[in-house]
Amino acid sequence: MTTTDAFESYLAKSNLRVTKERQQLYDGVRAQKGHFTVDTLVHRLKESGYAISRDTVYRNLPLLLEAGVVRQSFRAGRETIYEVDEGKPHHDHLLCSQCGKVEEFVDPKIEALQEDVARQFEFELQHHCHQLVGICKKCRKS
Amino acid sequence: MTTTDAFESYLAKSNLRVTKERQQLYDGVRAQKGHFTVDTLVHRLKESGYAISRDTVYRNLPLLLEAGVVRQSFRAGRETIYEVDEGKPHHDHLLCSQCGKVEEFVDPKIEALQEDVARQFEFELQHHCHQLVGICKKCRKS
DNA sequence: CTCTTATTGCAATTCAGTCTTAATAGGAAT
DNA sequence: ATTCCTATTAAGACTGAATTGCAATAAGAG
Numbered sequence: 001m002t003t004t005d006a007f008e009s010y011l012a013k014s015n016l017r018v019t020k021e022r023q024q025l026y027d028g029v030r031a032q033k034g035h036f037t038v039d040t041l042v043h044r045l046k047e048s049g050y051a052i053s054r055d056t057v058y059r060n061l062p063l064l065l066e067a068g069v070v071r072q073s074f075r076a077g078r079e080t081i082y083e084v085d086e087g088k089p090h091h092d093h094l095l096c097s098q099c100g101k102v103e104e105f106v107d108p109k110i111e112a113l114q115e116d117v118a119r120q121f122e123f124e125l126q127h128h129c130h131q132l133v134g135i136c137k138k139c140r141k142s
Numbered sequence: 143m144t145t146t147d148a149f150e151s152y153l154a155k156s157n158l159r160v161t162k163e164r165q166q167l168y169d170g171v172r173a174q175k176g177h178f179t180v181d182t183l184v185h186r187l188k189e190s191g192y193a194i195s196r197d198t199v200y201r202n203l204p205l206l207l208e209a210g211v212v213r214q215s216f217r218a219g220r221e222t223i224y225e226v227d228e229g230k231p232h233h234d235h236l237l238c239s240q241c242g243k244v245e246e247f248v249d250p251k252i253e254a255l256q257e258d259v260a261r262q263f264e265f266e267l268q269h270h271c272h273q274l275v276g277i278c279k280k281c282r283k284s
Numbered sequence: 285c286t287c288t289t290a291t292t293g294c295a296a297t298t299c300a301g302t303c304t305t306a307a308t309a310g311g312a313a314t
Numbered sequence: 315a316t317t318c319c320t321a322t323t324a325a326g327a328c329t330g331a332a333t334t335g336c337a338a339t340a341a342g343a344g
Contacts, residue, residue, distance in 0.1 A: 017310050017321060038300080053324050058301065075217065078300055078332080094263055103263050110259075113252050114274055121236055121245050123276035130272045132256055134265035159290060159341050180331080195293050200332065220301075220331060 006086070010067035024050040025060055026069065035073055035081045035102065074131050076100070092130040098139035105132075148228070152209035166192040167202055168211065177215055177223045177244065216273050218242070234272040240281035247274075 007026040011018050028045040036044075038061070042054050061082075064070045071085035074093050090111075094103040110130070118125035149168040153160050170187040178186075180203070184196050203224075206212045213227035216235050232253075236245040252272070260267040 019310070019322065021323070051324095054300095055302085055325085056323060059322085078298095080300085094259065094265055096265065097268060103265075105259050105263070107255055107259055110252055110255050113249055113255075117236065117247050117249060117252075118274055118276055121247070122279040123236055123238065123245075123274070124282055125274060125276040126239060128272070128274045130270070132260055132265070132267060132270045134260055134267040137264040140266055161291065161341070163292070196331095197294080197333085198292060201291085220329095222331085 007064070007067050007069055010063070014063075016063070021052050021056050022060060022063075025052055025057065025064070028052070029064060029070055030084060030086065032084055035083045037079045037081060039079075041082075072129075074129070092132075094132045094134070096136040096139055097133050098135055101136050101138075103136075149206070149209050149211055152205070156205075158205070163194050163198050164202060164205075167194055167199065167206070170194075171206060171212055172226060172228065174226055177225045179221045179223060181221075183224075216271070234274075236274045236276070238278035238281055239275050240277055243278050243280075245278075 007022065008018055011022065024045065028041065028048060028050055031048070032041065032044070038054065038057055042052065042057055045052050045057075061070070065072065068085055070082045073081040073083040074095070075081065076095075089106065091104040091106045092110075094105055095101070114128055114130075115125060149164065150160055153164065166187065170183065170190060170192055173190070174183065174186070180196065180199055184194065184199055187194050187199075203212070207214065210227055212224045215223040215225040216237070217223065218237075231248065233246040233248045234252075236247055237243070256270055257267060
């Protein structure tokens with residue numbers, strides 16, 4: 001299965017239609033490097049000649065999330081930040097409250113402890129949101 | 143120092159005025175049990191005879207946060223959920239995605255590992271946002 | 285008591301995200 | 315291919331949380 005099929009096979013499985021917009025959205029999303037917001041995504045899609053409405057993006061985001069194409073990364077103020085979720089392993093974020101710098105980290109021990117907590121409360125863990133906020137080295141110097 | 147002075151001493155230290163609204167806001171906030179949103183807070187303040195505008199609440203929330211009176215708890219959809227930050231030790235949240243149930247947990251090992259991560263990236267940790275999302279026992283049965 | 289200026293309430297505004305609706309197009313059945 | 319049903323789309327109105335500008339008010343220093 002080529003990577004191009006990932007979203008289409010999800011759509012087929014869910015009895016959803018493969019539209020031009022969904023294909024373009026999939027392409028556009030995968031072209032994103034790093035973190036992005038819905039607005040920047042729409043803007044970049046337009047630049048690439050894909051005129052997909054903001055609503056269509058919003059409507060299809062749950063599908064892209066479900067299909068494992070994108071991942072809700074974190075929230076910066078009002079905006080939700082997304083990132084591509086293909087190939088890249090799970091990780092959490094460390095943000096600088098001064099300059100907005102974003103670092104990614106993974107800690108298997110924390111992941112395991114999260115599972116323990118969920119088990120303890122008899123929850124079936126679906127996902128988690130874990131952000132550390134602090135001041136980076138550079139900002140601390142000024 | 144009585145607990146009533148906590149906010150006032152913070153205001154004094156910061157060269158901010160002690161207004162009727164700030165005193166009432168402080169009282170009102172401390173009367174909140176559990177989690178609350180800005181709107182519910184304004185509503186309850188009004189019920190208690192404290193007619194404080196929503197704007198004043200928004201404007202003073204950063205001060206209350208800074209003074210350690212309230213704490214940003216987590217976000218539910220668009221709304222920011224707050225909770226009183228006096229007496230209560232730090233804790234994180236476990237949410238049920240089906241029924242919205244909120245459990246609180248503390249794990250000293252996770253806390254320590256967060257410090258380790260921050261140290262590794264040379265960040266000075268200020269706070270963190272840690273929510274586990276899953277399905278609770280009751281919801282899993284239906 | 286007076287005066288300066290922080291603070292307040294109001295109204296207008298912003299902005300992410302949602303909803304409504306009419307038009308369009310996917311794709312199954314024929 | 316053609317028809318038809320219905321999912322999906324774009325446009326724009328709308329929502330609700332949060333912010334801002336401004337004129338009126340009141341804290342508290344002198």
